[in-house]
Amino acid sequence: MPRVFPADSVGLVKPQTMQIEQPLQLACGQQMDGYRLVYETYGRLNADKTNAVLVCHALSGHHHAAGYHSDDPREKPGWWEACIGPGKPLDTRRFYVVVPNNIGGCHGSSGPNTRNPATGRYWGPDFPPLRFRDWVQSQRQLADRLGIDCWAAIVGGSLGGMQAMRWALEYPERLRHAVVIASAMALTPLNIAFNALARQAITADPAFCGGRYLDQGGARPDVGLALARMTAQVTYLSDSAFAQRFGRALRQGSFARGQVSELQFEVESYLDYKGKQFSADFDANSYLLILRMLDFFDLAREYDDDPVAAFSHALCKFLVISFSSDWRFLPERSREITRALIAAGRDVSHLEIATDRGHDAFLLPLPRYIDAFAAYMRNVGDEISQ
């Protein structure tokens, strides 16, 4: 019997692949002679091609943002099922939602775990060091191929928000709205420090082999990658989110007197699971590549480090959303974005959602967040149908 999907889900979806033959001139000076993009779309592109919304994914994300790939009732929906679907903020009855897997990633688009056509070998650590503008440029090439001159909105959480902001500066006339969620104009030293821990964890794994583990065909640095993800996962939640979810409950062992037993707390078991799940699904070289992109990113660098000067190049309207307990991308980072936008005279609304769910909140169906995001997107939809 075919599976019945929830009414507010896009249901069964299929990834698409596009081979881009145009060369991509990268910010590092190298050039890619062509590349592959895997992407999903939800909803229908209207005749004027004005209702397209680009969703930029975050570190662990990919093209599968909504719906399901199979009839298997155990399969979980895409990573942003909370926000994409009929009646949801990115309402697929109105919008044509496009979600590419960024190059350098590891879910089908050209990246370190794909083969370099020039050599026939895995790119591995030799994949060109990308910058955010390269992602934006490749997304622009995708838009060109889909015939989309101007996105109704570009939306992203965390580093997805960084891509949306970069779009607004690079191709100002090609988007009407930017929705920047739980993001920042640059990483703080603390964030770079967290990334350094992740890098160390991966490169210290003996299976890493200088990044050539795919060529060697043996073990992958799963232990290092899992450890990297575990440290990151800790920073995505908050003290109280951990407390609420796990308390001090034991998964294994006992506190009883007169007994000796190996203890495992529920929170440890959770982190262990998250780490293993991630290392099975992600490529270590991709992770290293994207972490360095994040470290490198600084929206205002080429505008004399002046965010106001940077945003004076933007033409779109902005919605900025932050979460009170997010200590990876603090609400203050979002306030900096908003202050610069105001000083640059740009249209901006800024919401600070009170929650104890930390950075991860941007993926969750928090009522106030979803409701305000939906209200904003309704206006975006009304604008294009006028």
Next chain:
Amino acid sequence: MRIDHRIIAPWVAPGSRVLDLGCGDGALLAHLRETRNASGYGLENSAEAIRGCVERGINVIEKSLERELDDFGDNSFDTVLMTFALQVMKHPDIMLAEMLRVGRECIITFPNFGHLPVRLALLFRGRMPVTRRLTYQWYDTPNIHFCTVADFEALCRAKGYRIRNRAMLSRGFSAPLKDLWPNLFAETAVYHLSN
């Protein structure tokens, strides 16, 4: 539409850049956008009111009004507005100075604590006044700095602010007398100031 919004609109120059402190659901900004082609931002801290702004397509920044407006540069707005919020401020005098730093002009609406029913409540009932506009009990009111029309003008004189316009609002018995003797008969006062 709220009557003070109708009074305020003509005081805002066409095409102005405005900042509304405690903008509620954005009704005033929407009115100024329609009638004066004004653009700008509202500051608000109520989630429900913020949603109203987003629905109207009004730029709203979620923020509590503190002592200073340090997010904004000098003279970065033509007009800074504050309707029915001055009495909630911890430092109304500093806020007023901030409004005239950030904006070239400001417009303020506040309940007149010198209004006759307010005085009578204290005089005859010996109780803190609870009126149509001032609906809170003394212990749960957010209003911590009430003033009268006379108090407000004294502050303006002391600080050297110029009163460009003022309007008094009243209903019922005090309406015919509000302009003759504002301090006693105005329920609400609307002031338009500059440095």
